[in-house]
Amino acid sequence: MSSLATSAEDHKAVAVDYFKRLDTGRDLLDLFDDEAYVCFPKHVPARGTEEVRRLFTDIGALFTSIVHEIPYFNYIAEGEFLVVEGFTHGVLADGTSWHAGQGLGGRFCNVFHIRDEKIQRLFIYLDPDYADADTKRFPWLNS
Numbered sequence: 178m179s180s181l182a183t184s185a186e187d188h189k190a191v192a193v194d195y196f197k198r199l200d201t202g203r204d205l206l207d208l209f210d211d212e213a214y215v216c217f218p219k220h221v222p223a224r225g226t227e228e229v230r231r232l233f234t235d236i237g238a239l240f241t242s243i244v245h246e247i248p249y250f251n252y253i254a255e256g257e258f259l260v261v262e263g264f265t266h267g268v269l270a271d272g273t274s275w276h277a278g279q280g281l282g283g284r285f286c287n288v289f290h291i292r293d294e295k296i297q298r299l300f301i302y303l304d305p306d307y308a309d310a311d312t313k314r315f316p317w318l319n320s
Contacts, residue, residue, distance in 0.1 A: 185254035196245040210295040243267035259289040273308040282307035
């Protein structure tokens with residue numbers, strides 16, 4: 178096996194560990210570099226351990242539960258980058274549930290930059306309107 182293939186599998190293992198920890202509420206900061214940069218829609222970007230902790234604390238407050246459907250992920254690896262596309266389901270803090278495929282929420286794409294088994298950069302691309310409730314700006318959601 179080439180070192181690039183091994184590296185891609187190592188990167189995938191870091192990402193899968195990240196999603197599993199996220200779903201179970203376990204600490205995940207040790208997966209990040211001390212100067213990691215993380216972006217989540219509608220949140221101030223985070224740089225460094227304390228800002229990343231705050232970002233995930235803020236995001237975590239939105240949910241009672243979340244499950245990333247890891248067996249169905251699509252992965253694209255190139256060098257130190259790993260793109261993960263997938264689906265989620267869960268329950269929001271207000272009790273509203275969602276399931277990708279049964280509404281518009283729950284689809285995501287994350288771009289990881291991983292070096293030395295640490296996440297250097299993570300950009301999370303998704304619509305944070307999991308419940309399709311933003312009908313004032315997007316009236317076709319009522320259709």
